[in-house]
Amino acid sequence: MSASHPPGVSPFKSDILKGQVALVTGGGSGIGFEISCQLGLHGAAVAITGRRQPVLDSAVEAFCSEGINAIGIQGDVRKNQDCERWVEETCAKLGGLDILVNCAAGNFLASAEEISVNGFRTVMEIDTIGTFAMSRAAFPAMRQRGGGRVVNISATLHYGATWWQAHASAAKAAVDSLTRSLALEWGAFGVCVNGIAPGPTGGTAGLSKLAGVDASEDDVNALVASTVPLGKVGSKWDIAIAAVFLCSSAARHLTGDTLVVDGAAWMWREPAVPRKMVSKASRGVEAKSRALGVAPAQRSKL
């Protein structure tokens, strides 16, 4: 795997995170990989964690080839002792901990009547309990440094409701709640806790698994892009650069919030009246009411 080069040029100086140490769960692949890479390219030393050692090894190799000080530590976010060990090892090898990105997540499409209770619990354990366990494990090290940043990677699934995603919607709703609770409790220690809610993001397991169609990546992207107001699926870089912002001094007074980075995709729905018909339809209705002789004051009450 090679470090992916961003579709955009960073608007930030390359040393804005110099001297910081970041730990990214799920940092060996997908969005976690790109976040780790961008934190590193902006000066942070990075520890990545994940279940698959070969994935971690190849990611660390890619980061090191970019001049990033990186280590990989294997384990499972569902095991509390692994979370504590990751923090200990990061502090021992990289000298402390300033930034935690909770990116490890599990998901699949499943109808509520088909998913087993264990399947539901598995996603809750990875996404929600994993986020809490990691944040709790990281807090003492951040407190010792006089502050830190926690970034929880969330979703927009639960803003309304999303078909076949009862498990992940519940898990991410709880993550957003944790973002606010931890921000409230840890602000006094200089720890800012925020979230990022990505929308459809190109080149991720999320998009290929959840689009629910067996098609090429380009076809999936085109299909999904037609439902995004900005007209395209986001890139991993879009999410990663938002994480760099949240970890930078520019966001020093920002806590308890979740940035939605989705091109307004979660708001999208087919318009009831197509754009080119709006003016004609609206003026037609207006003309009819005028023709009926309704007074302007009464018209406005209609």
Ligand code: COA
């Ligand atoms: N549909 C319904 N249930 C599913 C499922 C699917 N596609 N995939 C897994 N499950 C259920 C299993 O049946 C099992 O429940 P059971 O014991 O009642 O049978 C439970 O989930 C755990 O599955 P298991 O395969 O043992 O867990 P795992 O730890 O190997 O995998 C997952 C965890 C399920 C989250 C897996 O999809 C994963 O780790 N994916 C990688 C990360 C990822 O997908 N990220 C995308 C983020 S959007």
